[in-house]
Each structure stands twice: as C-alpha cells, then as structure tokens.
C-alpha cells in the first residue's frame with residue numbers, strides 16, 4: 036500500500052487519467068507496452084471477449100473496443116508473474132491468511148494443481164490424475180444433496196453447460212452463481228412484470244432512444260464502454276436522468292480516450308442532464324413520486340383535451356393492474372416521498388417533465404436497485420414507470436439491467452440454476468437417459484446457511500472467491516473449516532483458497548484470453564452479453580503453463596471421476612471439440628440456440644429470442660403487470676427502531692475504480708479522489724457535525740442487529756463526501772464483515788449490500 040492521498044478528483048471519466056492509469060497497469064503487471072497489442076483483439080470478432088463486464092459487443096467494433104477497466108482486467112490476467120509450487124513452499128497458509136487480497140492475486144497465475152497438507156500447513160503440488168481421483172472419491176462418499184457447485188459468472192456457455200449437467204447427473208440442483216448476489220433480483224422481478232428474466236434492450240435501441248434513466252449503476256468504473264453510446268446520445272441531445280446517492284464521475288462527464296481531438300483539446304461531454312442524489316433505498320419513493328407526477332400530468336391533459344401522457348392504448352391492451360397502481364400512487368403523500376427519497380417534489384417533477392415528453396425511453400440499472408431488502412419491488416417500480424408510457428417492446432425503449440460478470444447471464448441460460456423450474460429437466464432426462472433431481476437447489480444465501488449449519492459438506496467453485504464475496508465473513512470463514520471438501524477451479528490465488536476444508540484443492544485453469552488447444556485444434560468458446568446476444572471468443576495469448584488446463588477439461592475430469600460411465604455423455608469427445616458441446620446445448624435448447632455452430636460469427640452476436648421484445652408477455656396474466664410495492668421503503672428495517680437512532684447510518688458497500696469484485700488491482704479510486712487506501716468511510720458533512728466527528732478521523736462501524744453476532748470493522752478513515760445525510764459508503768469486500776447473511780432481498784435472497792444499518796463510533800486511540 037502506498038501513501039494515503041485524499042483529494043477531490045476534478046477531471047472527467049476517460050481522458051488522460053484513463054490513459055495514464057492504463058500505462059501504470061502495463062508496468063505493474065510486467066507487460067511490455069508491445070504486449071498491449073493483445074488489447075486490439077479485445078471484443079473483436081476474431082479475438083476474445085473481455086473478461087471484465089458483460090456489456091454488449093457492437094457489430095462494428097471501434098479500433099479500440101475496450102475501456103480502461105477492461106484493459107486492466109486483461110493485463111491482470113496476462114501478468115508475467117507466476118504463483119508456482121515454489122511460492123507455496125515459501126509461504127504457509129497461515130502466513131498467507133494475513134495478506135491483503137491485492138497481494139494474494141498479485142502473486143500471479145496459478146500454474147499447478149495443489150492439495151492442502153494440514154501437517155505442514157502448506158499447499159503441495161499434486162498430479163491431475165490424483166486430484167481428480169480423490170475429489171471423485173470424496174464426492175461419491177457423501178449425499179449429493181450435501182454438495183454445492185458454485186459458478187462465478189465468467190466461465191463459457193460450454194463449460195457452464197457441462198458443469199450443470201455434471202451436478203444433475205451426480206444428483207443435485209445446488210447450482211448458485213454470483214448472480215445470486217447480484218442480478219438475481221432482476222431474474223425474480225422481471226418475470227413478474229414482463230415475463231422475461233433478462234433485459235429487453237439491444238444496442239440499436241440505445242441509438243434510437245430519446246431519453247435515458249440511470250438508477251444505481253456506476254458506469255464509469257463498472258461498464259465504461261456504455262459511455263460511448265451515451266456520449267453519442269448526448270450529442271443527439273438525448274436527456275439522461277440519473278439517480279444515485281453519489282455523484283459518480285462517469286455519470287457526470289466523459290472524455291473519450293479514443294478520440295484524438297478530445298484528448299488534445301480536453302473536451303468532455305456532460306453525461307447526465309439531471310443528477311438526483313437519492314438516498315440509499317429511496318428509489319421506490321423517488322419513482323413513486325415520478326409516477327404520481329406523471330399521473331397528475333395525464334389528468335391535466337385529459338381535462339384539457341390535449342395528448343394524453345399515459346400511453347392509454349398500450350396500458351389498455353398490454354397491461355394489468357393499473358387501477359391498483361394508481362390507487363397506490365394517489366395514496367402516497369409528497370412529504371413522505373420527499374423524506375424517504377431525499378429528493379424534493381420539484382426535483383422529481385422536473386425529472387418527470389422530461390420523461391413525459393420522451394417517445395422512446397430506456398431504464399438502466401445496477402446494484403443500487405438490486406441489493407436492497409425490497410430490491411425486486413424496486414426493480415418492479417422502474418418497470419411500472421416505463422409501462423405507464425408504453426416504453427416496453429418497441430424500438431428505442433425498454434428495461435436494461437447492466438449485468439456484472441461477463442457470462443453471468445449465459446450461465447443461467449444453459450442450466451446453472453438452483454431453480455429446477457427454469458431448466459428443461461425433461462429434455463435433459465431424455466437426452467442423457469437419467470432422472471434429474473427435481474427439488475429446489477440452494478441459492479448463495481442458502482448455501483451459506485448450509486455451510487454454517489453443517490448440512491453442506493462439499494463445495495466446488497468454478498471460479499470466484501465465494502467466502503470473500505458473501506455476507507458475514509467471520510462466521511463463514513470459521514464454518515468453512517468444517518467442510519469436508521473444498522475445490523477451487525481458479526486462475527489466481529485468493530482468500531477462499533486459504534480458508535481450507537478438511538480436503539482442499541486449488542485447480543489452475545486457463546482464462547479465455549489464452550489459446551485453448553484440444554484434439555481438434557484451437558477452441559472457440561461462447562458467452563451471452565447484457566443484451567442477451569451470444570458471441571464467440573477466441574484465445575490469443577500463450578497458455579500460462581503446461582500444467583494449466585481448460586475449464587471444460589477440468590469439469591470433464593471431475594465428472595468422469597465421480598459419475599458412473601454414461602454412453603450418452605461423451606466427456607472426452609466434448610473436450611476434444613467444443614463444437615460438440617454447442618451441438619448438445621442446441622439439442623437441449625433448440626429455440627434459443629438454433630444452428631448455433633453455423634451462426635457463431637454473426638456480426639453483433641446471435642440475438643436471443645425474447646418474447647417481451649415483441650410485446651408478448653409470458654406472465655401469469657398474459658399481460659405486462661403493474662406491481663404495487665408495499666410502501667415507500669426499499670429497506671423497511673431502516674425505518675424505525677434502533678436504525679432510526681442518531682448515530683446509525685445506512686451503509687452502501689461499493690466497488691472502487693481499481694478492483695474487479697474481490698480482485699483488488701490497486702488502492703486508487705481515482706474518480707472519488709481516494710489513493711493509497713481502501714480503509715475509508717465516506718460520510719456527509721452534516722452527519723459529521725451532528726456526531727462530533729471530523730474529516731480524516733478514524734471510526735469503527737458496527738452493524739445494528741439484535742442477533743448476538745458482533746459485526747465490527749475498526750479504524751476506517753472518514754472522508755467527508757458528497758453523499759446524502761444518513762448514508763455512508765465504503766468498500767466491498769472488506770466491509771462484508773458488517774453484512775448479515777439474513778439481510779437480503781426478501782424475494783430473490785440477493786444480499787442487501789447497499790443498505791446496512793451501522794453505528795459509527797470514534798476509534799479508540801492505538
């Protein structure tokens with residue numbers, strides 16, 4: 036860690052700051068500038084799909100179809116550093132447990148399969164054959180229902196299909212993935228509203244939209260390539276209305292680092308035309324205010340005999356539940372809306388006035404909506420607002436959840452799901468001649484509960500850093516040690532490897548940037564982006580080392596070692612030619628993957644058929660539904676009791692500009708003016724004055740909960756910040772200690788990481 040420096044950032048997103056940061060990353064990963072040629076292949080038809088976010092890949096890519104953070108992800112994966120057996124000889128697991136996340140991954144790419152040896156407290160190299168044989172023996176010895184197969188969202192459609200099939204042939208549906216901490220809220224909310232589990236917007240819609248709403252996503256850091264179409268939209272004069280507690284730089288101003296003119300002149304584009312600093316969890320209230328204002332405009336228009344504001348024909352022909360929704364809106368008073376949203380009636384009416392004029396509007400959103408106690412209802416509210424004006428299922432309009440991991444949406448599409456009703460089990464039964472398990476599997480939260488209560492005995496991870504990403508870090512780490520089997524298929528060392536079970540393995544895999552050569556030659560893999568388009572990805576870099584295997588190969592070896600032979604599942608044939616896995620995928624999902632292999636190289640990707648795009652509503656009512664929320668609160672537990680006490684704030688856990696989830700590239704959160712530390716808490720100046728605290732002081736945060744668990748993080752440095760009063764912010768995953776496992780979206784069980792009630796107290800002097 037370097038020196039701490041806290042200094043407000045005044046530049047735009049992108050620009051020279053971005054170019055400089057990129058260069059620094061080349062150097063820190065030991066990659067010569069010439070190695071950056073690899074970046075030219077990023078998100079290109081003849082190259083690889085970025086391993087960072089899931090944003091759409093255009094049919095006509097730019098010369099540089101990558102962003103600062105996508106490039107960082109590539110360089111981080113393609114580092115010259117190696118975490119080889121020698122590293123594990125030098126460092127015991129106990130020693131490594133004291134290392135920060137950044138240093139662990141910085142050790143470099145994993146090169147050998149390793150098995151934990153408790154006697155020496157070290158990981159030791161093991162052969163692939165021995166590893167697979169022991170893991171197979173262990174899995175055979177337990178009840179399959181006591182095993183969890185987690186996936187982190189990066190592995191390809193091919194690997195994911197094989198992995199999910201392995202779980203079901205073995206006997207369980209315990210297939211949570213990172214989506215359970217992320218957009219599971221979306222997967223539960225959108226089917227109720229519009230009968231689709233995913234967003235309806237395509238890239239071409241963004242080119243046609245004339246109004247955009249942005250709720251709770253930090254695009255400048257987490258999906259920066261969206262800034263290109265947004266910049267173009269702003270040039271067309273499209274208004275962008277943003278709702279976010281923090282003034283995120285990428286949502287304010289952007290200089291396109293790929294535009295020589297902008298780089299030389301320093302010109303930047305204003306992104307948001309209105310910026311509303313809604314309180315955390317205040318979105319139901321804010322959107323209620325907008326709907327209320329919209330209905331008022333509509334009544335006025337009706338009285339005056341002018342054009343209606345509500346799309347009457349759409350609402351009458353395509354929706355259900357408007358009357359109840361109108362009663363709900365009429366029943367909310369402005370004082371309560373203002374109080375809960377933290378926004379004035381005037382501000383909400385100003386946003387509504389712009390929205391009411393739009394002919395084609397898109398609602399974008401991220402974790403700021405999904406990670407709340409009533410996250411699903413909050414997403415439902417955004418859809419309600421769009422439905423009132425018929426912005427669904429026509430060009431330039433729709434709902435656009437911005438997905439996280441680069442193939443998280445695709446993993447769900449090909450069967451990684453704990454919900455058996457979402458998987459064509461009958462077809463799998465027929466295709467592979469077996470009886471798949473039909474019972475509900477475990478979500479991430481339920482997997483954690485099972486680890487805590489001992490009912491889960493084995494955990495296999497296809498990527499990710501589960502124990503670090505989930506809530507309640509301390510009890511989870513303690514319980515992990517009682518697991519019988521922990522298997523981590525990974526590219527880099529992380530904390531989950533060090534929190535061992537009785538039998539623990541690290542299995543090193545290729546990333547998709549590397550060339551994956553199998554019996555039939557170099558392989559292609561595929562993924563699904565945020566706009567539900569499938570794309571091929573071709574490795575371009577030299578594999579990390581001779582002992583590193585591809586994910587499909589590893590999954591096949593584990594499956595062969597665990598399952599009785601099945602003549603209908605040709606694991607080795609599949610590994611020899613991934614095209615055959617794609618044929619199998621097509622056979623299971625003929626409607627989604629028609630002519631999959633033949634159409635792989637379709638420019639812009641293969642568009643997944645989505646009924647909601649065609650105004651066909653696969654809901655129980657057969658119509659798009661207005662969903663009435665129970666009240667204005669997205670986090671009802673923040674409303675009263677201890678949480679209303681004067682020293683209690685609502686904590687938002689955030690990503691910095693220098694991390695990918697639990698992967699910490701460095702300690703620089705440039706856009707928020709933080710450099711050299713992650714041990715900070717952003718607080719509002721009024722709260723500081725009220726609590727007698729000062730900028731730069733150290734405080735301890737403790738979760739307000741009466742379940743007897745001590746959840747405290749000590750010594751965070753206060754940064755006085757432009758954040759609504761009553762809210763505070765800090766970094767994930769360090770603050771996951773504070774997030775109770777039961778504090779999750781009630782419907783989807785997505786942890787409510789954007790509203791944790793915490794008590795703030797000055798730290799005791801050391």
Ligand SMILES: Nc1nc2c(c(=O)[nH]1)N[C@H]1C(S)=C(S)[C@@H](COP(=O)(O)OP(=O)(O)OC[C@H]3O[C@@H](n4cnc5c(=O)[nH]c(N)nc54)[C@H](O)[C@@H]3O)O[C@H]1N2
Pocket residue numbers: 087088089104217250251252253254256257258278279280281283313314315316317318400401402403404438439440687688689690691692694695696789
């Ligand atoms: N470089 C980089 N890219 C990434 C990732 C990464 O870590 N690094 N992670 C990937 C993954 S898995 C995901 S899911 C996405 C995550 O991308 P985001 O959805 O942007 O997630 P967060 O960084 O958690 O930020 C959430 C944003 O919501 C705002 N917010 C918080 N609470 C509220 C609220 O109550 N209401 C509203 N309206 N806003 C709120 C915060 O201020 C913040 O701007 O990014 C993906 N891309």
Ligand SMILES: Nc1nc2c(c(=O)[nH]1)N[C@H]1C(S)=C(S)[C@@H](COP(=O)(O)OP(=O)(O)OC[C@H]3O[C@@H](n4cnc5c(=O)[nH]c(N)nc54)[C@H](O)[C@@H]3O)O[C@H]1N2
Pocket residue numbers: 140186187188189190213214216217218402439440497498499500501504505524525526527528529544545546547586688689690695696697698767768770771774788
């Ligand atoms: N408090 C709080 N908690 C959160 C969140 C939050 O906003 N706040 N966000 C949540 C969200 S949105 C998500 S998605 C989860 C993320 O949770 P995870 O997906 O479990 O975590 P990652 O940090 O993405 O996983 C990083 C590890 O993945 C491995 N890896 C990287 N690339 C590959 C690959 O190509 N193949 C394989 N096999 N392994 C690979 C590396 O070993 C690396 O250490 O965290 C959640 N947790």
Ligand SMILES: [Mo]
Pocket residue numbers: 213216217218438439440
């Ligand atoms: Mo995510």
